[in-house]
Amino acid sequence: MRLLDLLRKSTESLEAAGIEDALPDAEMIVLHALGMERLDAYVNNPEMRKADAAKIKRLIQRRRKGEPVQYLTGIVAFLGLTVQVGKGVLIPRPETELLVEEVIKTIKSEELGARSQDKPAGAASCDSRLTPYASLSVLDLCTGSGCIALALAKEFPDADVYGTDVSKEALAYARKNAKINSIQNATFLEGSLFVPVNDRKFNIITANPPYIRRDELDTLQREIRDWEPLDALDGGEDGMDFYRQILSSAGEYLGPGGCIFLELGFDQAGFVQKLAQEQGFRDVAIINDYAGIGRILEARKEKFPSNKPN
Numbered sequence: 097m098r099l100l101d102l103l104r105k106s107t108e109s110l111e112a113a114g115i116e117d118a119l120p121d122a123e124m125i126v127l128h129a130l131g132m133e134r135l136d137a138y139v140n141n142p143e144m145r146k147a148d149a150a151k152i153k154r155l156i157q158r159r160r161k162g163e164p165v166q167y168l169t170g171i172v173a174f175l176g177l178t179v180q181v182g183k184g185v186l187i188p189r190p191e192t193e194l195l196v197e198e199v200i201k202t203i204k205s206e207e208l209g210a211r212s213q214d215k216p217a218g219a220a221s222c223d224s225r226l227t228p229y230a231s232l233s234v235l236d237l238c239t240g241s242g243c244i245a246l247a248l249a250k251e252f253p254d255a256d257v258y259g260t261d262v263s264k265e266a267l268a269y270a271r272k273n274a275k276i277n278s279i280q281n282a283t284f285l286e287g288s289l290f291v292p293v294n295d296r297k298f299n300i301i302t303a304n305p306p307y308i309r310r311d312e313l314d315t316l317q318r319e320i321r322d323w324e325p326l327d328a329l330d331g332g333e334d335g336m337d338f339y340r341q342i343l344s345s346a347g348e349y350l351g352p353g354g355c356i357f358l359e360l361g362f363d364q365a366g367f368v369q370k371l372a373q374e375q376g377f378r379d380v381a382i383i384n385d386y387a388g389i390g391r392i393l394e395a396r397k398e399k400f401p402s403n404k405p406n
């Protein structure tokens with residue numbers, strides 16, 4: 097059998113099992129199993145070796161049972177990084193790339209702005225404006241595969257980037273992902289939220305925390321519900337547990353003028369924005385995704401402590 101016949105059969109098999117994106121999924125599986133480029137496959141349409149055909153059949157069977165295609169191929173592209181994933185770690189989503197892009201934009205714009213700004217005498221300088229990139233420190237909470245931390249570490253190779261997570265399995269992927277992408281300025285620590293970083297201070301804190309409402313977990317697509325780790329999804333009764341915990345402590349871990357960036361569920365922007373304001377953050381902004389949904393919260397810790405008496 098030739099490759100394109102096998103691809104057609106695989107697609108039909110996935111369609112029959114009710115898989116929505118049957119053709120792209122079958123293509124990804126076949127090309128991954130053969131280690132081939134798409135163009136090469138379509139132009140040359142080689143005869144299949146028995147062993148390859150059997151391997152593809154096994155992967156298609158797993159996909160028919162709902163296993164996400166990214167767990168079958170074991171990799172996801174994330175802002176130019178190759179991110180390895182598998183059972184026990186959340187598959188990075190495209191929305192999360194937006195969060196990283198916003199962080200990069202903010203850091204770069206402040207670095208540019210810094211050149212024309214005067215620093216008030218004696219002012220604290222823990223933000224990125226005055227000692228650019230070289231002293232930049234970033235903390236990515238709930239780091240999972242490390243995708244956010246690693247994308248920022250790659251963009252700012254002189255920065256110190258930390259990622260924390262409670263999951264040993266996720267951290268093993270994050271460390272492996274640092275290695276395969278040749279990133280040396282990212283450190284991954286095990287523990288809940290801020291606990292592993294003790295009293296370090298950061299210019300930037302990021303998080304894509306678990307944010308699904310507990311009563312919605314059962315209604316998720318089966319690829320997510322049955323395969324991705326529950327601890328990566330469950331945001332408590334109202335989905336907001338992690339936002340409350342993170343925003344109530346983030347101020348202690350940010351230097352003056354430091355910024356926090358949080359990924360949000362599709363209907364959470366208003367609530368989390370209010371939480372950030374209540375915690376005393378400034379310049380609280382919501383950034384929409386390409387579908388116009390408020391996806392990212394950006395907020396800043398006051399740059400210069402106010403002199404007002406308490």
Ligand SMILES: C[S@@+](CC[C@H](N)C(=O)[O-])C[C@H]1O[C@@H](n2cnc3c(N)ncnc32)[C@H](O)[C@@H]1O
Pocket residue numbers: 185186187188189192237238239240241242243244260261262263266287288289303304305306307327328329
């Ligand atoms: C939604 S996933 C995000 C993973 C990754 N940052 C991404 O964007 O793909 C949430 C992550 O939070 C981790 N997590 C759950 N509870 C945590 C806690 N108390 N402290 C730190 N990480 C936690 C989970 O293990 C999971 O890796």
